[in-house]
Amino acid sequence: MAAVVIGAAGAFGAYWYLKFKCVLPIESGREASQQAFGDFTSFVRETLERAYAPEQAEHYGDLVNYYLIRLHKAFPDSSMLVFEKGRGQWQLVNYLKNFKMEPKLLTSYKWSALDRSSVEGELLRFDDVRAGDYQAMEELFSVFDIKSALLCPFQPSGGAPERLIVFGAGSPAQFDAAQPYLRFIASQLSSISRVSDRVFELRKEADGLRNEVNAVVRELDVAGSRLIQRARERKALYEVVTRVTGPGDDEQNGCAAILNIVAKIVEADIAASLLFDEAKNELVVSPGSFGITDADRMLYSIPVSNQASSSVRTFLTRKPFITADAQNDPDVLTRYAKLWDVHSLMIVPICLRDRIIGVLRVGSRRIDFFTPDQLEFLTIIADELAIIIEMVTLYENISRKAQELAQLNKLKDEFLSTVSHELKTPLTTIKGFVSVILSGEVGPLNEQQSNFLAVVDQSVNRLTHLISNLLDLSRLNGKVEMEFQKTDLKELVRESVSTMQLKAREKKVSLSNAVDKELPVVQADNRWIGQVIDNLLLNAIKYAGSGAKVSISGTDKGEAVVICVEDNGPGIPPEEQKMVFDKFYRGRASINQVPGTGLGLAISKSVVEKHGGKIWLESKPGLGSKFCFALPVSKEN
Numbered sequence: 001m002a003a004v005v006i007g008a009a010g011a012f013g014a015y016w017y018l019k020f021k022c023v024l025p026i027e028s029g030r031e032a033s034q035q036a037f038g039d040f041t042s043f044v045r046e047t048l049e050r051a052y053a054p055e056q057a058e059h060y061g062d063l064v065n066y067y068l069i070r071l072h073k074a075f076p077d078s079s080m081l082v083f084e085k086g087r088g089q090w091q092l093v094n095y096l097k098n099f100k101m102e103p104k105l106l107t108s109y110k111w112s113a114l115d116r117s118s119v120e121g122e123l124l125r126f127d128d129v130r131a132g133d134y135q136a137m138e139e140l141f142s143v144f145d146i147k148s149a150l151l152c153p154f155q156p157s158g159g160a161p162e163r164l165i166v167f168g169a170g171s172p173a174q175f176d177a178a179q180p181y182l183r184f185i186a187s188q189l190s191s192i193s194r195v196s197d198r199v200f201e202l203r204k205e206a207d208g209l210r211n212e213v214n215a216v217v218r219e220l221d222v223a224g225s226r227l228i229q230r231a232r233e234r235k236a237l238y239e240v241v242t243r244v245t246g247p248g249d250d251e252q253n254g255c256a257a258i259l260n261i262v263a264k265i266v267e268a269d270i271a272a273s274l275l276f277d278e279a280k281n282e283l284v285v286s287p288g289s290f291g292i293t294d295a296d297r298m299l300y301s302i303p304v305s306n307q308a309s310s311s312v313r314t315f316l317t318r319k320p321f322i323t324a325d326a327q328n329d330p331d332v333l334t335r336y337a338k339l340w341d342v343h344s345l346m347i348v349p350i351c352l353r354d355r356i357i358g359v360l361r362v363g364s365r366r367i368d369f370f371t372p373d374q375l376e377f378l379t380i381i382a383d384e385l386a387i388i389i390e391m392v393t394l395y396e397n398i399s400r401k402a403q404e405l406a407q408l409n410k411l412k413d414e415f416l417s418t419v420s421h422e423l424k425t426p427l428t429t430i431k432g433f434v435s436v437i438l439s440g441e442v443g444p445l446n447e448q449q450s451n452f453l454a455v456v457d458q459s460v461n462r463l464t465h466l467i468s469n470l471l472d473l474s475r476l477n478g479k480v481e482m483e484f485q486k487t488d489l490k491e492l493v494r495e496s497v498s499t500m501q502l503k504a505r506e507k508k509v510s511l512s513n514a515v516d517k518e519l520p521v522v523q524a525d526n527r528w529i530g531q532v533i534d535n536l537l538l539n540a541i542k543y544a545g546s547g548a549k550v551s552i553s554g555t556d557k558g559e560a561v562v563i564c565v566e567d568n569g570p571g572i573p574p575e576e577q578k579m580v581f582d583k584f585y586r587g588r589a590s591i592n593q594v595p596g597t598g599l600g601l602a603i604s605k606s607v608v609e610k611h612g613g614k615i616w617l618e619s620k621p622g623l624g625s626k627f628c629f630a631l632p633v634s635k636e637n
């Protein structure tokens with residue numbers, strides 16, 4: 001029994017012994033490590049939650065700080081120092097807590113332990129820092145009251161200097177626990193540095209690209225506005241060229257128009273052409289300038305001898321001139337720049353082929369306003385301006401000549417009219433007396449006397465015919481009033497044919513009337529239109545010659561009545577056809593053989609046109625001629 005009791009007591013004792021001695025320590029160790037593991041896990045989780053990649057390289061220090069703060073929270077009694085290696089020495093770049101006096105940052109230290117840890121890339125543990133060669137750190141460690149230290153290296157990426165955390169404490173009690181924390185932090189700082197580096201690189205690349213894109217956009221902007229400017233200049237040039245080559249009825253305004261366009265395109269306040277006046281040997285502002293009053297224009301004329309003037313120099317050298325501020329440029333006569341109130345100024349030569357005729361002067365009230373591109377544009381415009389200036393000069397010359405001619409023509413008409421009138425009266429008297437003498441009423445004539453007087457009579461007839469033609473012409477030129485009335489052309493033709501029959505018979509010409517039976521009525525002055533028909537018939541009889549056939553036709557063409565006189569005479573050579581309606585023109589073949597004045601067709605043309613009609617000729621040499629005229633049908637039928 002006792003043995004049983006003793007055995008039981010022994011077992012009980014053994015149980016508790018084992019429990020206290022072995023099991024309980026193991027269990028508490030397991031719990032402690034579970035606790036430590038839990039702490040570490042939540043440290044990692046919380047730290048990662050707030051971790052970030054710095055925006056810029058300079059912010060890396062803040063990140064390191066963040067980790068140190070987290071670490072210090074987990075190990076409040078310890079100190080954390082961060083060193084960075086530079087030029088063989090270690091500089092203190094960051095620290096946290098537990099110092100007695102504020103240490104100086106960026107102080108260099110040379111503790112071989114730091115090098116060793118860095119080279120091995122491993123944690124180094126110094127339970128008693130004074131046991132080793134630590135003199136270099138003695139002072140710093142005393143500031144932080146560090147007796148034991150854990151060294152943990154980490155390597156930021158790329159070419160960044162090596163770094164190292166010194167985890168310092170009064171004793172190594174917490175070193176085991178701190179190691180995973182330090183390893184975690186070191187690896188985090190290394191990899192974040194690597195990620196950040198890549199981010200920085202990408203950002204740098206992006207910035208570079210953005211800058212490049214911006215530069216390209218700026219260039220495009222510049223090129224775009226240049227293109228727009230060029231397009232505007234092209235358009236202006238087109239307008240100018242159209243002015244120069246277009247219908248010439250307004251050349252006088254052409255210069256003003258060009259100067260206007262130029263001023264608008266280069267946004268100038270004045271644009272003027274200064275032309276060389278040979279008589280005065282001066283450059284003179286021509287009319288039509290833009291932005292200059294006539295009074296100011298008159299004030300501006302410069303002797304070509306005055307080489308201080310930029311306009312004169314451009315005129316003499318033919319070199320374009322540009323200045324940013326004419327009022328403060330020693331190369332410019334500032335009084336003229338002030339007179340016109342301009343600062344920026346461009347002057348280009350105006351050359352007509354090889355000859356310089358003046359300069360184009362363009363100014364702006366703004367300083368430094370014009371560009372070399374605009375100067376080039378102006379040079380091109382100046383060439384066009386030269387052409388228009390020449391056209392204006394020609395136009396003015398021609399107008400002057402035309403006026404002189406018109407005046408002369410008027411004088412001639414008046415002279416002819418007066419002379420004809422003066423001649424007509426004595427001729428009528430001569431003709432009257434010659435007829436009386438020829439009739440024998442005042443005594444008998446011998447044969448020779450009769451023949452001579454017949455020649456006189458013929459000559460008087462020709463002279464009378466010429467004079468009456470001249471009078472007709474001068475009346476037609478003098479805007480004679482037509483007496484329009486409803487006219488049956490068939491009737492006029494019939495009268496004319498019957499008058500001409502005698503002449504035709506004399507010339508052995510057969511004359512036939514082939515006018516339509518019915519013709520619409522036209523508005524005509526019977527005397528003048530009758531004269532046209534007479535004239536055409538007389539010409540046909542005269543020029544077709546003996547044995548020829550002449551016929552007159554009249555046709556209703558709806559809107560008009562067409563009367564044609566056709567003969568089978570010699571016809572008119574093509575080169576003469578367009579001249580037969582000119583005053584005093586006589587055909588080469590007829591000039592010496594058939595008497596005439598060269599006025600009949602000119603008068604006919606004028607009469608028909610005064611009726612709103614047309615006259616024309618169809619002729620083939622050797623086959624005959626056909627003269628036609630058309631008169632519009634009267635709307636009051």
Ligand code: ADP
Nearest residue numbers: 539540543580586587590596597598599600601
């Ligand atoms: P004129 O008959 O007095 O010379 P016109 O003006 O009537 O003047 O005619 C001008 C010219 O036209 C004539 O000189 C003649 O050469 C030519 N001409 C006119 N009619 C005919 C015709 N029917 N046939 C050939 N030539 C003609």
